[in-house]
Amino acid sequence: MLQEPGRAPDLAGANKDGQQLFFANMSFQRRGAPRLTPDQRAPWKRRDKNNLPFQPGTGFAAEVGVRSTLFDMAPDPEVIAARVLVEDSDLTRYCAAVVREHAERAGWSKRQRNDVIRSLRLLQILRPTPTAKIRATDVLQLRQYSGNVISTIDVLAAAGLLIEDRPTRLERYFAAKTSTLPPLMKDQLEVWLQVLTEGARQAPRQIPRDPQTIRVHILGIEPIIHGWAEAGFQSFSEVTSADITAALGETGARRHIAGNALKSLFTTIKARRLIFANPTRGMKASPKATTIPLALDAAVIRQELNCPDPVVALAVALVAFHALTGKQLRHLQLTDISDGHLVLGNRDIPLAAPVRTRLAAWLDHRNRTWPGTANPHLLINRRTAPRLVPVGPQFPWVGLTLRPQALREDRILHEIHATGGDIRRICDLFGLSVDGATRYLNTVEHPDLTIEGERVPRT
Template identity: 80%
Template sequence: MVQIPGQALDLAGANRDGHQLFFANMSFHRHGAPPLSPKQRAPWKLRDQQNLTGTEPIADFGVQMALFDMAPDRQVLAARVRREDNDLTRYCAALVREHAARAGWSKRQRNDVTRSLRILQGLRPTPTSKIRATDVLQLRQYSGNVLSTIDVLAAAGLLIEDRPTRVERYFVAKTNTLPPVMKDQLEVWLEVLTNGSRQAPRQKPRDAKTIIVHILGIEPIIHAWAAAGLHSFAEVTRADITAALDETKARRHIAGNGLKSLFTTLKGRRLIFANPTRGMKASPKATNIPLALDAAVIRGELNSPNPVVALAVALVAFHALTGQQVRELRLTDIRDGHLVVADRLIPLAGPVRTRLAAWLDHRNRTWPGTANPHLLINRRTAPRLLPVSSQFPWSGLTLRPRVLREDRILHEIHATGGDIRRVCDLFGLSVEGAARYLHTLEHTDLTVESKRVPRT
């Protein structure tokens, strides 16, 4: 900057009166350098509010980066909370009332959200900055309302969603002990799976369940390679992959698909020299024989004192609904003693009607003002409009909806003497899916009627 044209740079003279230092990785543009237009930017490289790894500078959001984090003074924060109104509460007041009316919030919950907004106003770095979702999570230490406050901020356009997703948490848990180079390569693969790619090989974003299945399949294999001394996937040969798949029994199919996806992405990004999975045939899907459950265990859960457990088990045990179908059932799907699932109209069995009435009574007594349209709700979803999680109400039970559904279909295939057409129409199965149960007709352990739960 101080060099005279045509002369060499005098470093000693430039530093005689001191040297100007700069913070690294800050936003800096030389004069005369035109900014890139939106078309010139690579949209697949811009994380925006997704913030996949959480390592992007805050300056990307137009917010000054913090030099260091400092815990707020609780006395000062409490004094700010006691104020009647502030900019944030006034801006979100109408949205709070709208959410309260639509979701059936109680007066206490509405006041909790307003109080949480006052706390967040005191925690904001500037009075007009957006609020990160990870900062909202700090409300727990101040007895604030987290989920409903996030909903209000999102509706107001003031939320920066930077919470790690389920896929990211699962990925970190499975890869945190790997060598650094392997971990960096896997992060590139995860980014392509999550956001897709516009460069060769082009790829659309994958579903979160597909990504988790890929990670589940390759996780034991890559840890075995790391334990054997490999530090990069560029060191993996075709023989290593073949040997690893030969040792994999139950997850061979998903492991092969995951490895193909991984090495195809790394080769396309030129992180490895060659794709060792190129030309490899897909492993066949593993199949198993469905087995009957113990009738005493099913009866025990059907008679559970918890009405939501008894209803969920009854819906699967008598009508073979999937766990997802049970979660997504709405109150309007029950009409005149029938259950509407997709294009199927299912007459409800007598035991299911009894448990349905008991659950609706409990639901109305516990959450009389809820506006959640789903049949199954809990304390977390009652003030919102979302379905319950996949673990509700199965967490802590000995039964799982998948094996319970298999037991019901298995009973039906034996009761009808192998009538695939009837089983397909009754449970919405494909012919291939129903044939899996047909193969059990000659199995001697599956013909004992005393192991079945009586159906109505």
């Protein structure tokens, strides 16, 4: 439509052979409007000639006005690929200094730095508003355009432009375990989860719990609440003390975990007035179930110690000889090892000769594979080498028959039998509490582990 000067738009004529897809006069600007000076422009458009194109912390807002789209249409990949090559976006210039700093500090290659810059250009093209902060869930969409997700999120977080809206592992776990429950029961569980994760200042007051503790609580009550839902329960207000007693009687070894979780659940939702009475009030705590640690097959341990993968051999050696936990192993740093000694908290551990041999082999492999990495952790992989974070809990145990907890128990069990039950020694050697060490001490004269009064030798 061509609008003639001095005449109003002919809307009827414009819609005669087609449909108008915009609101009239929304973007109409009168002729002769004064031009803005550099000081009057939006902060994100002003440039600092002395240093950065933009001053850090200015120019991008968490929430800005966004026009609703008439319909959703996937971008054309060919058009996106062509625009990325020539895009000179405000976002890229705003994050230029942060990208350069991250590249130098984390030892990025030129290819990875260019991948991050390309990902920032993709975000500028794909997002509807050029001055809004970026949500982490939007960055995840870059995978379909071969974009770099993890490093781009790190850069945006350092620049103060990231809105973290990704669900945590605990939230994803909770959603998977409660997706099929009745709506009212699920709402009550969400209130309980919120109190556990964020704490509560009103009675009963509570500090935030560790995510692993919350996960154990959910694991303990999951079969019970699903059983109630299958029986026709729509809310926890319908649960009685008899129902809880009957449910705990069927849990077996999880009775202690399930009992504590149910007490926490009903105490919380009763305090929030979501139920009329607390059916767990006055209920005695269930006795804690204990297990007997058993020795592993020495042939399996020997096979993993001689694994051709140097990181697997080192991880198995550190746990098999010095009983490190999986968490301690992941967070070990290069500076924790010096002159054949491992400093772990207030413990100074002389490394065994097989451990030192495998440590030297891993360090050689590490330096050859990632010569420019600045990650301070001892164990790294392809995903963490260009960053400064530790490896995940499954590295490098994926595909192995051994688990770090079972391997640690085998080492402590061997030590308690070799010393004849010297509980003080294993407390000092492995950093155990007296209660934790007693679990291993009970295996020394256990009737099921002896043959005619003689101790069963360790294989």
